[in-house]
Amino acid sequence: MAGIRAAQKEKTRRALIQAAMNQLSAEHGYASLSLREVAREAGIAPTSFYRHFQNMEELGLTLVDEGGLTLRQLLRQSRQQIAKGGSIIRASVTTFMEFVSNNTAIFRLLLQEKSGNSRDFRLAVTREVEHFTAELVDYLVAEQKFTRELAELQADAIVRIVFSAGADALDADNKEKQRLTEQTIAQLRIVARGAEATRLAAKTQE
Amino acid sequence: MAGIRAAQKEKTRRALIQAAMNQLSAEHGYASLSLREVAREAGIAPTSFYRHFQNMEELGLTLVDEGGLTLRQLLRQSRQQIAKGGSIIRASVTTFMEFVSNNTAIFRLLLQEKSGNSRDFRLAVTREVEHFTAELVDYLVAEQKFTRELAELQADAIVRIVFSAGADALDADNKEKQRLTEQTIAQLRIVARGAEATRLAAKTQE
DNA sequence: GAATTGCGTGAACAAGCGTTCACTGACATA
């Protein structure tokens, strides 16, 4: 049959993931997430948790994966904005900041666990961010004709600046977010100028 | 008298702080720090903890303050390196990376609590990092004759890049640290070039 | 020398935690 049973299982699994997400907030991080509370919010007995995940750690890694998916969604959305024309930098930063505002919990998780206390978590988050950087490198090489080396330096710097500003944006009110966005745009322009100047300097030397 | 009593109190207070530091590691963060364990390591009864701090939170904020002190030490050390001559960027980044290696626990605390779950903590860490940025702004204005506006953009970008790289360095082996250091130096040079180019562009427009 | 202050203590508390176990009952299979 259609697996009415498997469907139900998937449903409670999603309920657990959603419950965990809901409990993540500015005051209450992954480390202080409790199996019993998550189960309670998902509407199942604590023991049933084990039918879906071996550990809280396994749940956590699943959450990080979801965060990675979200980041990829963000990339797609950014590309669409860029395709519309206009300033690439402005479009990207604006999209990123909007995304942070709309997916606060998941970004908080990613940012927190990036320097968190589980090696597996850190690696998982690093992997997602690296994927993000790699996409940016490809763009810089393909569209802007940078050497791979310079593109990598530039992309890494951009990602560091943007994610760091994103972290600050989590706590910020709208006005502060606006300021952060403009600041980040100006900084990325400086980086772009610097990379351009570096490219020219390298060419002259040839 | 000389306060043999007050001295003893200060001594156990230091023991508590030290014990808390010791328990901070890559696997065990502030959030999962326990009053009882800290007291145990400090060699006092759990109840005695309250003679020195009202909360674990108060202990935590003290740790952050210690971290701030450490950062200021770092600034001083950087200035000494710069005074010796040679590349300012290289000297600063190298000093920073060494400092991260030698004060792993405290940096981990700062980086973690920067996007941690206590508002007070976040504010405390932000305050320390802002102090760091402010010093850099002053330097850029005084020594390199940047406008305050451009200096602030540049300094903020630099701090974001350096602290982010520092976070990665916490987990890295020596070879990776070396790579990170060189990468960061190259990135800061790009930023410096970009800021310089921006300054010239602004002047031309006058 | 007597009175006071205050650091450190051990017992006790209620609460919460993760995890185990044997069990139920609806769905899947044949």
Added chain:
DNA sequence: TATGTCAGTGAACGCTTGTTCACGCAATTC
């Protein structure tokens, strides 16, 4: 229709947690 599978259960476990309380005893004050 009979048999097997497995998501969900409720009781129970051993532990750790933060916090309170009244108390002892050494350093301090008068």
